Amino acid sequence: MFQKKSIRILVTLILVFALIFLIYKTRFIFQPIGAYVAAIAVPIIGSGIIFYITNPIVNWLERRKVPRMIGTFIVFLLIVTAISVITIYIAPIVQKQFTNLIDNIPRMANNATRVIELWQDNQNIIPPQVESSINHMLDNLNVYAERLTSAVFDIIGQVFSFVFSFFLIPFFLFFMLKDGYKFIPFVTQFLSPGKANSFKTLATNINHTLSSFIQGQFIVSICVGVMLYIGYNIIQLDYSLSLALFGLVMNFIPFAGPFLSAIPAIIVGFLQEPILALWATVVMVVAQQIESNLISPNVMGRALSLHPLTVITLILAAGGIAGFIGLLFVIPAYAVVKTIIAHFYHEWQRKQPEEDPDLM
Template sequence: MFQKRSIRILITLILIFVLVYLIYLTRFIFEPVGAYLTAIAVPIIGAGIIFYITNPIVNWLEKKKVPRIAGTFIVFLLVVFFVAIVIQFIAPIVQKQFSNFVDSVPKMVDNTIQLFEMWQENQNIIPPQFENAIQNMIDNLSGYAERITSGIIGVIGQIFSFIFAIFLIPFFLFFMLKDGYKFVPFVTKFLSPAKAESFKTLTANINHTLSSFIQGQFIVSVCVGAMLYIGYLIIELNYSLTLALFGLVMNFIPFVGPFLSAIPAIIVGFFQDPMLAVWATVVMVVAQQIESNFISPNVMGRALSLHPLTVITLILAAGGIAGFIGLLFIIPAYAVIKTIISHFYHEWQRKQPEDDPDLF
């Protein structure tokens, strides 16, 4: 039995490899499909995130005998109201603080150069290699500042390039909220009863995985952003709202996100007042301790059941391959893939003889 099963597994792996190779050879056929998916990726992903945040409200209204179409319109009004508040009150402050921060970058660079020069003048004995390294860093500091500024401008340009796609999000979201529940019954009509039941289970598990991550991470990130904003206001840190929003977004990246969000706050605090860098670090540590010990255990629990080492490895790989976008989406993507593989493995295991259910 072991040999026969091993041969079947080996043949399956070979066939998968051949299939992947054939797809690679005929990749020109899939290029239009890839272009199409790339074009609709932003509205679908954006609408999907908002869908998992707002769908519980529509479901709750439906349980209260409110028609789903009416509940969808109510949720849309709430989303429009929230966006209007952001545009009216928050966006101007963030835009002003961000502009001031960009304008202050050259001054920060000059202060850094002066700090290095002052430190260099006060040193009696400096190894030549170390002195040369410092001098090279000082000489290249202006270039680094220009690269940072151009990088910021490039990011802004990319954001504007997504404006049209973002405008499509409400249309996708409307039909997701209105007709999303019809997808599974529509597909199962074409499947046998056993496969239909398996498909229902699979989609339910995927839905639970995504909703657990998106809803939980959204609540946790909003709480962390609010705590950071309050803390930055208390210590009177410049650009407090912008830095708090940056921390909110970074908190969607597990483990690494909080450390990334602390870097700009510490840098801004150091140039404003060196002691503020310490207080900014204290604010970040306190917020993360409250989040990790009180908020996340009650909101997130162990919904994804991912080992911390697995998360760190995935983040490192995704950051190197896809950059910031990879950091944001690698964890839910991995969780979904893990859910799919686990489902099909249990389905395969269930069909094996009771006396020999193991894979090997």
């Protein structure tokens, strides 16, 4: 029996690789499809994220006998209100802080110069290995600055590309909120009862995975942003709101996001007053400890069931392949793929003879 199953698995793998090879050889056929998908990817992804954040509100209103159409309009009204509040009250503060940051760069540079002079005056107490490392870092400071500037402009370019497609998001979001529940019945009407039940289960599992991640990350990121803002204000760090908002956005990147968000705060704190770099680090560590031990377990639980080593590996690979966008979407994409594979494996296992249910 083992021999028979091994041959069956081997034949399946050969067919899978043959299919991949054929797809690669005929990839020109799929280029128009790829161009079409790329053109609508931003509005679909953007509206999908907002859909999972706002759909619970529409469902809650629907359970209160509010028609889904009216609930959708209420959600749009809430979104417009939130955008208006951000534009009127938060955006001017962020703009002012950013302008002040640009204006205060000479003062920060003077502070950095004083620190370097102090270091030069006390070189005799610094171990040679540390001194060599510091000299190497200072010699390559321009290279690091150029790389950082290039990365910033790359992110800005991606943001502008997103903004260009932003105007399509409301249209996609409206129909997702209004008619999203019709998708599964529409597909299952073309399937046999057995396959229809299987598809409903798969769609429900994928929906649960995405909603758990997106809603959880949204709530956790808001909490982290608020904690960072409070902490930065307590230590009187300049540009606290801008740095807290940056931390909020970066927290959407699992595992690596908190560390990325701490870098600007530490740099600004060091240039403002060297001791503030230490306090900014303390604020970040405290916020992340509260988030990882209190907020995330209660908000997200173990819905995704991802091992930390898996998360780290995925982030490293996605960052090298797709950059910032890859960091944002690799975890939910992996969770969805994992859900699909697990579903089909369980379906396959269910159809096996009772005396031979295992894969190997």
